[in-house]
Amino acid sequence: MGLTRGVLRMLPLLLVALGAAGALLLVGSVSAWWWCAAGPLLALTALGGRDLAQRRRSVLRNYPLIGRPPFLVHERARGAEAEEPFGTGRDVYVDGHEFLESSMRPVEVPDEPPVVRVGGPDCTQPYDMALLNVSAMSFGALSPNAVLALNRGAALGRFAHDTGEGGLSDHHLRGGGDLIWEIGTGYFGCRTSEGDFEAREFADKAALPEVKCVSLKLSQGAGPGTGGVLPGAKVNAEIARARGVPEGRAVVSPPYHRVFSTPRELVRFVARMRELAGGKPTGFKLCVGSRRQFLAVCKAMLAEGVTPDFIVVDGSEGGTGAAPAEFAGGLGTPLTEGLITVHNALVGTGLRERVRIGASGGIATGSDIVRRLLQGADYTNAARAMMLAVGCVRARRCHTNTCPAGVATQDPLRVRALDVADKSERVRRYHRATVHSACRIMAAMGVRDPGELTPHRLLRRVGPTTVRSYAELYEWLPSGVLLAEPPATWSADWAAADPDSF
Numbered sequence: 001m002g003l004t005r006g007v008l009r010m011l012p013l014l015l016v017a018l019g020a021a022g023a024l025l026l027v028g029s030v031s032a033w034w035w036c037a038a039g040p041l042l043a044l045t046a047l048g049g050r051d052l053a054q055r056r057r058s059v060l061r062n063y064p065l066i067g068r069p070p071f072l073v074h075e076r077a078r079g080a081e082a083e084e085p086f087g088t089g090r091d092v093y094v095d096g097h098e099f100l101e102s103s104m105r106p107v108e109v110p111d112e113p114p115v116v117r118v119g120g121p122d123c124t125q126p127y128d129m130a131l132l133n134v135s136a137m138s139f140g141a142l143s144p145n146a147v148l149a150l151n152r153g154a155a156l157g158r159f160a161h162d163t164g165e166g167g168l169s170d171h172h173l174r175g176g177g178d179l180i181w182e183i184g185t186g187y188f189g190c191r192t193s194e195g196d197f198e199a200r201e202f203a204d205k206a207a208l209p210e211v212k213c214v215s216l217k218l219s220q221g222a223g224p225g226t227g228g229v230l231p232g233a234k235v236n237a238e239i240a241r242a243r244g245v246p247e248g249r250a251v252v253s254p255p256y257h258r259v260f261s262t263p264r265e266l267v268r269f270v271a272r273m274r275e276l277a278g279g280k281p282t283g284f285k286l287c288v289g290s291r292r293q294f295l296a297v298c299k300a301m302l303a304e305g306v307t308p309d310f311i312v313v314d315g316s317e318g319g320t321g322a323a324p325a326e327f328a329g330g331l332g333t334p335l336t337e338g339l340i341t342v343h344n345a346l347v348g349t350g351l352r353e354r355v356r357i358g359a360s361g362g363i364a365t366g367s368d369i370v371r372r373l374l375q376g377a378d379y380t381n382a383a384r385a386m387m388l389a390v391g392c393v394r395a396r397r398c399h400t401n402t403c404p405a406g407v408a409t410q411d412p413l414r415v416r417a418l419d420v421a422d423k424s425e426r427v428r429r430y431h432r433a434t435v436h437s438a439c440r441i442m443a444a445m446g447v448r449d450p451g452e453l454t455p456h457r458l459l460r461r462v463g464p465t466t467v468r469s470y471a472e473l474y475e476w477l478p479s480g481v482l483l484a485e486p487p488a489t490w491s492a493d494w495a496a497a498d499p500d501s502f
């Protein structure tokens with residue numbers, strides 16, 4: 001089957017080569033005029049041969065002659081500067097247009113980009129997180145070569161790589177990059193045969209030196225409240241090993257966690273994970289749904305005296321390998337509101353100093369990073385932009401196992417086209433250029449430390465003659481106000497939030 005598909009992908013090149021051979025025969029036997037056909041066909045055959053041999057463009061290796069692909073991420077991954085001559089030419093007078101406030105007193109761009117220390121009072125092994133990291137994407141959703149290229153890129157650029165919920169695979173451990181090991185409702189890589197959380201296995205893997213942080217996935221933006229099904233056909237020996245499931249049998253992740261059913265139990269489980277992980281930074285990821293439920297978790301943190309070291313907020317605009325079409329963007333909170341809610345809830349309960357906030361959902365550029373920092377994040381993660389950096393051409397076939405770039409497939413013939421050495425370098429270059437761009441923007445705003453960024457510095461056009469800052473557009477709670485005197489806009493949710501019930 002795979003071989004037949006492989007031959008089909010090579011068919012255009014084979015036909016051109018056969019045509020060239022035929023035309024050459026006709027040159028010798030019929031007329032020299034056949035050179036008019038033989039010449040171009042020979043040139044195309046040579047071009048196809050070059051496509052097959054080169055290592056920089058995976059799609060061309062899989063589809064010689066016919067696969068010619070996308071822009072900013074690709075340009076940055078290639079190492080090209082993203083400068084734009086003659087001004088922007090963008091329409092800045094449309095409603096919703098956003099811009100950052102520049103300064104009359106810019107500062108120097110720092111030689112080294114800032115990092116963010118993750119680790120609250122109960123963490124004994126804090127981690128310095130980069131401003132941009134590889135967001136969770138599982139081995140299984142991504143090919144072995146894509147996982148390895150991301151991990152090597154992370155090692156080269158000194159940033160973190162989130163494993164995604166599909167287990168800690170050999171490919172995550174081969175590249176030397178820092179890992180955030182994520183577990184979801186399937187507890188892959190640390191599960192019993194019944195699908196429950198297996199503490200011993202979790203502790204053993206969390207102790208690996210590559211694992212810098214551990215993360216509990218509650219939900220993700222592209223499909224909050226849904227568990228995944230990995231069809232049996234995709235569960236090959238490697239995936240079965242990484243996930244700790246039987247080979248060839250469909251794996252169903254429940255939509256909810258078995259290890260907790262109340263906010264208090266969630267918080268206790270986070271504390272247990274951190275203990276099992278030897279005090280490494282421990283957090284959770286969610287796409288915000290109800291503000292009351294998140295406040296219930298904050299109340300549980302206060303009641304138990306336990307905080308996660310980080311919370312990653314994923315926006316409903318986030319991507320995934322496969323999600324129900326109607327969920328995307330239609331269920332769950334977009335990143336801006338989700339981020340501001342989580343930031344405010346933590347500030348309002350006096351817990352913000354103890355918890356770092358990561359943001360994901362549509363982050364691809366330096367200004368995306370700065371905007372999210374301004375809205376309350378401490379650092380950011382990117383998934384799809386990192387996929388582009390390893391050669392994704394947005395063929396949108398992630399769920400079909402036929403990804404032409406070898407990024408989101410387990411078909412060995414397609415996977416081989418993704419050259420790990422070249423793509424890990426592209427990941428490093430993309431990351432470096434994007435973080436550098438964020439640092440340049442902050443310097444132009446006169447900001448030396450991301451902590452100086454405030455919502456006043458992000459502006460949005462809300463009418464033909466009106467521009468408002470984020471400080472005006474959104475409510476920003478003073479520290480501890482929810483404990484002292486909740487404002488009217490929050491008081492109903494705060495009163496209804498119950499640490500013992502979602």
Ligand SMILES: Cc1cc2nc3c(=O)[nH]c(=O)nc-3n(C[C@H](O)[C@H](O)[C@H](O)COP(=O)(O)O)c2cc1C
Nearest residue numbers: 135136137164165318319320321361362382383384
């Ligand atoms: C192919 C793919 C696989 C993903 N797998 C996971 C996963 O295992 N766990 C998770 O928390 N999020 C997963 N996500 C979501 C991303 O981590 C991220 O939250 C989301 O895509 C938003 O980021 P983006 O807009 O930069 O893609 C996946 C996303 C993609 C594109």
